[in-house]
């Protein structure tokens with residue numbers, strides 16, 4: 001096959017196939033660097049302005065590589081667009097004999113087993129839901145993929161999709177009587193057999209985290225992973241690997257502990273006063289962040305003079321409250337549980353501040 005510069009040259013296959021095609025040096029450079037990274041099994045990060053033509057720049061080396069490639073896009077819409085438009089087009093232009101597949105999370109595919117069960121039960125909340133279920137059933141008989149994005153007759157937010165799709169917990173797997181007609185399994189099989197698989201960042205990270213969704217088998221078999229819209233990765237990765245601690249948890253603990261105290265340790269007035277002080281400290285911390293909704297870095301918050309003292313006070317109040325609950329913990333299981341929650345909160349807050357000092361924290 002031709003080299004990357006030849007493919008993008010003024011008399012190359014792109015120029016012949018695309019009206020208005022112009023050689024863009026940035027695009028050629030990017031494609032060459034990606035090809036080199038694939039060849040050398042190394043990491044390469046590219047940033048280029050919108051409209052540069054990054055899609056062709058990564059598709060050309062991806063389709064030219066001999067190994068298995070995963071391309072991950074930012075959203076399911078971009079995933080569909082890439083799979084249905086740019087990818088087949090570039091594959092045709094390069095005349096590359098490459099098998100391609102699209103893989104989404106299992107919630108995107110009709111599950112014949114649960115759909116049939118829901119239809120047999122017939123217990124739908126409304127006539128509209130029942131009609132939607134019948135529409136999905138018609139769709140399931142004609143679709144190749146079972147991908148709900150192709151079922152235009154039913155709104156993607158219809159509650160019936162919950163009964164017409166599977167979850168990791170309720171899927172019967174190989175014991176399923178409908179295994180042969182299963183769209184999830186078919187999509188995974190296709191992905192395993194393909195040379196280039198298009199996924200999305202959510203699926204990628206959910207799978208790394210949960211070891212499900214078919215990617216667990218896919219990833220080890222794969223030589224190259226390309227993340228398009230990679231600037232979204234920190235956000236998506238935080239969703240799956242992140243940890244959070246909130247003032248709402250403190251307020252909840254104060255409420256529950258006050259109630260437990262009134263039931264099982266009425267004579268211990270410290271529980272009531274300690275809970276109140278801790279709750280106030282949580283609310284003051286929330287106020288110190290300001291009323292505007294938004295996300296801030298820890299450094300931005302440190303610039304607000306009220307923030308650090310409010311956080312310190314909350315630390316102290318949670319610690320004091322944990323000590324109060326410890327003295328009463330033996331009196332009732334409910335108090336014991338609140339004590340454990342207070343200890344966890346204390347630990348979480350400390351951990352959060354350690355990570356914040358290392359620059360890993362966002363606040364909202």
Ligand SMILES: Nc1ncnc2c1ncn2[C@@H]1O[C@H](COP(=O)(O)OP(=O)(O)OP(=O)(O)O)[C@@H](O)[C@H]1O
Nearest residue numbers: 020021022023024027049050051052053054055056
């Ligand atoms: N060399 C080229 N000559 C002419 N048109 C091109 C060339 N390369 C790409 N295009 C076209 O330019 C448009 C933008 O390309 P693409 O979507 O890959 O941009 P991008 O760099 O990914 O931008 P964004 O950051 O917005 O995603 C597409 O319509 C594509 O077909």
Ligand code: SF4
Nearest residue numbers: 111166171172176182
């Ligand atoms: S194997 Fe799981 S997803 Fe597939 S049809 Fe059976 S229950 Fe549904």
Ligand SMILES: [Mg+2]
Nearest residue numbers: 054055228229
């Ligand atoms: Mg793009």
